[in-house]
Amino acid sequence: MRVTLMVLASLLLGGIGPAVAHHSYAMFDRTRELTVTGDVKAWQFTNPHSWLQVLVKGADGAEVNYGFESANPLELSRLGWTRSSLQPGDHVTVSYQPLRNGALGGELVSVVKPDGAKLLAQLPRFKDTPPAN
Amino acid sequence: MINRRRAHVAGLSGIIGYGVLLIAAEPVAGVGAQLPPAAAPYGREHHSIYYADSTPNISGFWLPENPPGQIVWYVDGKALGRDSQGMWSGIPYTPIWLHIYQQRQLATRAGKPYGDPHFNCWPRGPVSEYLSGDGTMAITQTPGRVQQVFQEDTQVLDYYTDGRPMPREADPVDPNYTPRMNGYSIGHWEGSTLVTETRGIRKELTLGFTAPHSDVTDVVTRLTPLGAEELTVDIIVTDKKALAKPLQMHLRYRRDPKGAFVDEFCAENNRNYTDKDGYMTTEVEDRRPTTFDLPDN
Numbered sequence: 001m002r003v004t005l006m007v008l009a010s011l012l013l014g015g016i017g018p019a020v021a022h023h024s025y026a027m028f029d030r031t032r033e034l035t036v037t038g039d040v041k042a043w044q045f046t047n048p049h050s051w052l053q054v055l056v057k058g059a060d061g062a063e064v065n066y067g068f069e070s071a072n073p074l075e076l077s078r079l080g081w082t083r084s085s086l087q088p089g090d091h092v093t094v095s096y097q098p099l100r101n102g103a104l105g106g107e108l109v110s111v112v113k114p115d116g117a118k119l120l121a122q123l124p125r126f127k128d129t130p131p132a133n
Numbered sequence: 134m135i136n137r138r139r140a141h142v143a144g145l146s147g148i149i150g151y152g153v154l155l156i157a158a159e160p161v162a163g164v165g166a167q168l169p170p171a172a173a174p175y176g177r178e179h180h181s182i183y184y185a186d187s188t189p190n191i192s193g194f195w196l197p198e199n200p201p202g203q204i205v206w207y208v209d210g211k212a213l214g215r216d217s218q219g220m221w222s223g224i225p226y227t228p229i230w231l232h233i234y235q236q237r238q239l240a241t242r243a244g245k246p247y248g249d250p251h252f253n254c255w256p257r258g259p260v261s262e263y264l265s266g267d268g269t270m271a272i273t274q275t276p277g278r279v280q281q282v283f284q285e286d287t288q289v290l291d292y293y294t295d296g297r298p299m300p301r302e303a304d305p306v307d308p309n310y311t312p313r314m315n316g317y318s319i320g321h322w323e324g325s326t327l328v329t330e331t332r333g334i335r336k337e338l339t340l341g342f343t344a345p346h347s348d349v350t351d352v353v354t355r356l357t358p359l360g361a362e363e364l365t366v367d368i369i370v371t372d373k374k375a376l377a378k379p380l381q382m383h384l385r386y387r388r389d390p391k392g393a394f395v396d397e398f399c400a401e402n403n404r405n406y407t408d409k410d411g412y413m414t415t416e417v418e419d420r421r422p423t424t425f426d427l428p429d430n
Contacts, residue, residue, distance in 0.1 A: 024218045024219055024220075024241050024246040024342060024343070024413075025217075025218065026218050026241045026242060026243075026244050026245075026246050027244050027245070027246070027413070027415050030217070041419060042419055044402055046401050046402035047396065047397050047398050047399055047401045047402065048254070048397075048399040048401070048402070048403055048405075049402070049403075049404070049405075051402065051404065051419075053419040065417075065418065065419055066417070067404075067416075067417030067418060067419065068417075069404070069415065069417075072397060073395070073396070073397075074284070074395055074397055099415060099417065100244040101244065101415075103415070103417050104417060105417035
């Protein structure tokens with residue numbers, strides 16, 4: 001397993017994320033971005049969210065299943081995604097913001113495909129604004 | 134190499150296209166920003182088609198110009214604050230309802246969102262529908278009746294504009310009170326503006342992203358065409374139980390003559406159902422969408 005931890009300044013994250021759709025994104029730690037490399041198990045271009053399942057080999061050689069949540073097809077299509085953007089078996093590097101509960105997966109940020117092409121998965125989201133008085 | 138270039142181009146064009154959308158839209162209101170004035174009724178000369186009853190033709194497919202996720206409520210004409218989770222500050226709730234919303238906010242900030250049946254794929258309802266990720270809607274207008282269909286889950290507001298009163302089933306004090314997901318609506322024309330009132334909305338629904346409302350929420354929506362190609366939507370929400378002051382919203386839409394709905398049905402692959410205590414979950418384990426035993430191709 002190759003997981004690289006990158007702590008990003010909130011400034012970099014402030015304007016990017018899935019457009020608000022089905023739910024809050026509070027279950028993801030948006031102050032961190034991790035990367036993981038593995039093989040695509042499934043790419044589900046579905047509502048209310050798309051899901052990418054990736055099999056990642058651990059240090060013992062055993063594969064573990066990661067799940068990455070992303071926006072719905074309507075929103076992702078604006079970033080160039082299609083239902084055939086990824087195929088089972090594709091060797092990919094995934095950037096994501098991890099689930100705060102420690103489960104294997106998180107909110108999809110981007111995917112680097114086998115040919116080196118990078119697909120972004122996040123759209124502008126709510127901006128933090130101070131409380132009104 | 135060709136595929137790689139195509140992927141880059143596709144991704145880039147998507148981003149550029151989205152950027153253009155953002156640039157073309159109205160500026161995002163900051164906290165305290167003034168509510169834009171309601172559109173002045175346009176004269177008959179600005180509309181290419183009028184119906185026999187002198188109402189303008191607003192039938193068609195309409196795309197929102199406000200950036201998704203950056204639509205705001207106004208109170209006393211000033212924009213409310215909002216955090217990156219979509220939760221508002223400054224909604225003028227009465228004490229009991231403020232406590233409910235604060236508890237929901239605490240749960241969300243703790244990473245366990247709570248209090249919105251949309252987690253379970255309930256419809257957003259007629260208030261929150263405009264706040265969804267894509268508020269695209271189609272309007273079908275016939276003499277005496279209007280139907281608004283929204284992109285997400287193809288929710289429908291279906292109402293008469295022929296002068297009939299609000300159904301008794303919308304009134305919580307009426308013995309026949311029967312609240313509905315989309316409530317009950319009636320409409321009438323004030324010049325070129327279609328004014329719609331909606332009541333009898335299920336109280337479990339929200340003002341958007343866990344913000345509660347009561348069973349007496351009253352939603353007045355004013356749809357005003359600005360010529361043939363543009364439409365403003367001004368919404369005022371009153372709630373004599375939950376809100377001390379009205380909430381207001383101002384949206385702009387542009388007609389899309391080639392518009393079409395795409396599939397956007399929450400139940401297709403929802404992994405965010407609530408647990409037994411009502412908190413939203415996130416299921417990262419793979420689950421096969423409802424293709425059952427069908428082959429992949």
